[in-house]
Amino acid sequence: MVTIVDVAKHAGVAPSTVSYVLTGKRPISAQTSVRVRESIQSLGYHPHAGARALASSRTNVLALVLPLREGVQLPVVMRFVTSVVSTAREQDMDVLLMTAAQGADGLRRVAGGAGADGFLLMDVGLDDERVQVVRELDRPAVLIGHPAAAAGLTCVDLDFEAAGARCVEHLAGLGHRSIGFLGAPGVVYARNTGYAQRTLAGFSTAAMRRGVVSTALPAEPRYDSVHAVVRTLLRELPQMSALVVHNEAVLGWVVECLRAEGRRVPDDVTLMAICPDELAERMRLTCVRLPADVLGRCAVELLVAKLNGQKTPALTLLPPELSSRTGRAFPSGIPGKLIP
Amino acid sequence: MVTIVDVAKHAGVAPSTVSYVLTGKRPISAQTSVRVRESIQSLGYHPHAGARALASSRTNVLALVLPLREGVQLPVVMRFVTSVVSTAREQDMDVLLMTAAQGADGLRRVAGGAGADGFLLMDVGLDDERVQVVRELDRPAVLIGHPAAAAGLTCVDLDFEAAGARCVEHLAGLGHRSIGFLGAPGVVYARNTGYAQRTLAGFSTAAMRRGVVSTALPAEPRYDSVHAVVRTLLRELPQMSALVVHNEAVLGWVVECLRAEGRRVPDDVTLMAICPDELAERMRLTCVRLPADVLGRCAVELLVAKLNGQKTPALTLLPPELSSRTGRAFPSGIPGKLIP
DNA sequence: GTTCATATTCGAAGCGCTTCGATTCCCCTT
DNA sequence: AAGGGGAATCGAAGCGCTTCGAATATGAAC
Known part of the structure; x- marks a missing residue:
């Protein structure tokens, strides 16, 4: 193995000088710097991560804790993960993968054993148990999603x-007076999942404010469930002229179910979704974007800021963006491949 | 931070004794062992990963390299990943996440910098560039999927x-004489992806051997593409009584497209798939299982064996398992949530 | 009581890197 | 010409752990 001492000898300098060239923590003259870099190149030197961690108490690793449980939207998770990995590399960090199943002990082990400098917790619920653990850990953490009380934390979320609300505003602006809402599976609401409840709250409040008639129902990821929900919506809202879908998995079925009930999209019912833009693009649907990649980048950057001792806001909320599309929706389509 | 010296003092032993209790590399008397463990507990000691790596030149980390590109089956990847993480933890290892995008330099950096003890490369193609890199790396690696020449490597694959072939045998056994094959998107075959080509080869050869008429076509993940492929298949094979689908993303559409062409499943056409069992279960379809979790476990165990200096077979092929289901298929259904 | 194997445990030397006073060198000022 | 002030570099200590030869304790054997 090539060590920093080998490089130092090869370049005719002290090991500490090589270290300073690499870390930039002290000024090194341009010529020395060049010479050292050449030695590094020609010897194929790579600093030993463990030795570095030991000496500097910085691992340059961030731990990403994924929730791999029922109801997670795989395409969203994957976009998020790739975004996290590539942003982390830009900051010269690596990513340690953990699952929520590893639990509090896992977090304590990694934090206590200097396995990572900080944590990224995905899909945090309203009353998430992990929040307590994170608070007592001495490592910085960024949460994706946010609990009811975000004080003292650092959370990022759409x-x-x-x-x-944006969906209602958009549809009301187009003249719709009766709007349905087809949401996530019941279990997601029962689990006290922040994003689902907040979306629904925003929708309902805005509907009330705009004097729009509305009804909201959860839908399971089965065709018959979706069909039943659509039928119920049409019964409750006979004048329903628009439908907001906040459930990626069943988006493709909704068009068919509406059609099966004699409503054409968009002629009879205007459909819009809250989902990743690629999915909406494929379905040719207007949507409010679910920006997983922006969230990932944002989360890593916040974590790095915290690692550098900067203060970060307790809660960063990304404003929703509307992505408009006109024309005829596809008859169906849940893409299984969202990663380009 | 609690160090091994603190534990040693608390237990009234030498630091080395604590180390031996933890690693089991030398015999320690039962009573001493108990006393040390109690001290570890009460002090909340976690060994410093970097220090350990430095002293022992073992990181207890495995690097998982994921291909996050077009055409990957997200649910399969996710099941694989969770399986890898949990199996790794059983072996007291952590998982470093890398993407194929990090390329050869990324591998060299992590290997050279002692960031991981070994590598797990997922979705290896027939003529994968990464194979060359792995060969010149001094760290053990296990490949999921296998290149044309597996000699000198360690590969795991279904x-x-x-x-x-199994699909054909099954269907021919039921009396079918004319069988269609609906495959992955064209790009997957063009990319020289091993699993797609091998499946097709096995299918075609078996069909020939059994004297079954067959036609195979790739399908893009769009409804209209699937519809077109189904129409073409029915034109080429007017007597087609069975269809094998090796394309998770469009499985849900196939039933509808067949129906749109006047064929009922399973009355007129027997449908079967090569896909994860959960998906087939949801669709009520007979399938040959895609055992992502078994592959993940197997890959980690092989890697650990290599790390311990054991010899491993160049190629481990999991035998395909048939999962039979009878009855009526669902009219549609691409589940977005395969993680239970 | 002494000796010798056996079973445990100790102690010190590093692993490769960062860090921080100390040192050198050079140029500018008085 | 002597002194002072920076800029660049050096040298050594130490991060927390493993490892290996050495030391100690415990019994058994004589």
Whole structure:
């Protein structure tokens, strides 16, 4: 193995000088710097991560804790993960993968054993148990999603409440007076999942404010469930002229179910979704974007800022963006491949 | 931070004794062992990963390299990943996440910098560039999927050729004489992806051997593409009584497209798939299982064996398993949530 | 009581890197 | 010409752990 001492000898300098060239923590003359870099190149030197961590108490690793449980939207998770990995590399960090199943002990082990400098917790619920653990850990953490009380934490999330409201504003602006809402599976609401409840709250409040008639129902990821929900919506809202879908998995079925009930999209019912833009693009649907990649980048950057001792806001909410599309929706389509 | 010296003092022993209790590399008397463990507990000691790596030149980390590109089956990847993480933890290892995008330099950096003890490369193609890199790296690696020449490597894969053949055997056994094959998107075949080509080869060879008429076509993940492929298949094979689908993303559409062409499933056409069992279960379809979790476990165990200096077979092929289901298929259904 | 194997445990030397006073060198000022 | 002030570099200590030869304790054997 090539060590920093080998490089130092090869370049005719002290090991500490090589270290300073690499870290930039002290000024090194341009010529020395060049010479050292050449030695590094020609010897194929790579600093030993463990030794570095030991000496500097910085691992340059961030731990990403994924929730791999029922109801997670795989395409969203994957976009998020790739975004996290590539942003982390830009900051010269690596990513340690953990699952929520590893639990509090896992977090304590990694934090205590200097396995990572900080944590990224995905899909945090309203009353998430992990929040308590994070608070007592001495490592910085960034949460994606946010609990009811975000004080003292650092959370990033799409402003789902605004997203729900945005849908109503958009549709009301087009003249719709009776709007349905087809939401996530029941279990997601029962689990006290922040994003689902907030979206619904934003939707309902905005509907009330605009004097729009509305009804909201959860839908399971089965064709018959979706069909039943659509039928119920049409019964409750006979004048329903628009439908907001906040459930990626069943988006493709909704068009068919509406059609099966004699409503054409968009002629009879205007459909819009809260989902990743690629999915909406494929379905040719207007949507409020679910910006997983922006969230990932944002989360890593906040974590790095915290690692550098900067103060970060307790809650960063990304404003919802509307992505407009006109024309005829596809008859169906849940893409299984969202990663380009 | 609690160090091994603190634990040693608390337990009234030498630091080395604590180390031996933890690693089991030398015999320690039962009573001493108990006393040390109690001290570890009460002090909340976690060994410093970097220090350990430095002293022992073992990181207890495995690097998982994921291909996050077009055409990957997200649910399969996710099941694989969770399986890898949990199996790794059983072996007291952590998982470093890398993407194929980090390329050869990324591998060299992590290997050279002692960031991981070994590598797990997922979705290896027939003529994968990464194979060369792995060969010149001094760290052990396990490949999921296998290149044309596996000599000198350690590969794990489902026996896709046997899987393709198995479908034909099953259907021919039921009396079918004319069988269609609806495959992955064209780009997957063009990319020289091993599993797709092998499945097709196994299918075709078996069809020939059994004297079954067959036609195979790729399908893009769009409804209209699937519809077109189904129409073409029915034109080429007017007597087609069975269809094998090796394309998770469009499985849900196939039933509808067949119906749109006047064929009922399973009355007129027997449908079967090569896909994860959960998906087939949801669709109520017979399938040859895609055992992502078994692959993940197997890959980690092989890697650990290599790390311990054991010899491993160049190629481990999992035999395909048939999962039989009878009855009526669902009219549609691409589940967005495969993680239970 | 002494000796010798056996079973445990100790102690010190590093692993490769960062860090921080100390040192050198050079140029500018008085 | 002597002194002072920076800029660049050096040298050594130490991060927390493993490892290996050495030391100690415990019994058994004589």
